[in-house]
Amino acid sequence: MTGLLDAQGLEISHLGHRTRLKWHRLRKRFADPLFSAEVMAEGFAAGASMELDLRVRADGGFVVLHDEELEGETTGHGPIAEKSIGDIGDIRMKEGDRPLILSEDLAAMLQSAHPAALLQFDMKDDYGAIGARGIEHLAAHFRDIAASVIVSAGSLDLIVAVKEKIPNLMRGIDPTNKLGDIGQASGWKAVETELRADLRGPTEPDTIYLHWQLILDAAKGGLDMIALCQDQGKRVDAWTFTLKDPEAGFSEEEWRNFQALMALKPDQITTDEAPATERAWSRRMAV
Template identity: 55%
Template sequence: MAEQHHGLAIRAADRTIRLKWHRLRRSLADPLFSSPILRRGAELGASMELDFRIRRDHGFVALHDETLARETTGSGLVSLATADDLRHIRVLPGNHPPMLSEDIAEMLAGAHPQALLQLDMKDNLDAIGPRGIDHLRYHFADATASLIISARDLDLIVAVKKSLPDLRRGIDPTSPLLRILKDEGAAAAEAMLHQDILGPSEPDTIYLSWELLLAAADQGLDLISVAHDLGRAVGAWTFNLADPQNGFDAAEAKDFSRLVSLQPDQITTDEPDATERAWTKLCGGAETQSKIGSGMT
């Protein structure tokens, strides 16, 4: 019987590394942010990610852009659209209705214990305001075990921490770390990561680009070990195969193998199923059957 691949995780050196479904996709051919994939991921226990934008009525919608024009059949600012407005437009490609925060909360009810959905907040605290925070608390208070929230705005993360202290939090200091690594070196980058981890946002997970992780390793700095030593998980983003059907080329195999050797807790990809197949093939089928490890974020 052929081995099944669900794009949940890979195994390496007796360690499970989760594969996070970037923008709720199992393949680049999938539409963005669709409810069938969220439902399936919740059922399987997948790690998933979607972008969140504030609406005029203080709820949220799963969209990336500040405006509706590129991603949907609508127009104008997302922040000026109500739930009713958004139910009358469609996400492109796919022609499906945008997912609202209220819908997402319902879909997470009864989710697999290992299912984890990252809500990546694209607006800052000033735009979201107290009523947006109240909306999150009202709709997601019973789903905190299945959620992690992330944002560039650390003030927003702190505000969410105060309102929903049991909700896991993630931060992404990739851009400043890249600058510091280039301009000031590995020691300064390590010091900055320490500062971010121990700051007021108290993150559970640190999101770092895979290119940064390899660049730091080239300078003798293992950023993942730094985070692990402080009790934090690390998610590496976003590794996509150039040719998902045929797996890794030589350069991708080298980079992905190096990344895996650094032992991130998860790797984000728009091609989780293909990535799992490619890793299984690369390793000759050994130690790669998908299974979810306990407690990973």
């Protein structure tokens, strides 16, 4: 049986399994502005799972941006890591002339979030850039609301540092690129061995982030990466599956891929078109 929650872009329930739809870069729809505080507030009220990128500031705090330099997404200039909170107060997002979102803002907004809401901090800097001061900032602002936050990073040293300083904060790792390279060089058995090592590793991750195409390729090769992770008590986020035409719904190729992905029962799918994906699924399943 398939059930939907009012097409809010929150989740799809299928064959007794619940798959959350995570709003990528705080976008409920691709037409939404990048890193929108308004969309984030809507998600907090609805209990949505959402993701944003964080860059470290010179004072140890963070700002919600993807790029290393301010030029790409904002009216500012120069490396974000060289700017303190006072340096960026007048800087605006290029899209929509909106103020930047700071980590301090996130902490305040999360205080009133729906209990089911989950916000992923995708840390774009490594531990060498963030250091003990950045970890202390996270602890000071998010330790008491840890149930609403999960921290992910490419830097395993950073995730280990988060675990040691804020053990109640959920953690995620993304070994996609590494596993993809191993698969091309040595095959799926080698991928399985490496993934098992990651699951048992010092980061002690709660969630494993894997590109959806890698998941499907592995399944065709006889390796169910999602089941492997779930058997070890880990959740799996399949990223990033976004409909090319949200109004029309799934193309035939998209439908084949999405069906195959759902059959593997991921815990979460990252998308830039959450409500459209729910609607498209509902229409297809009703046929």
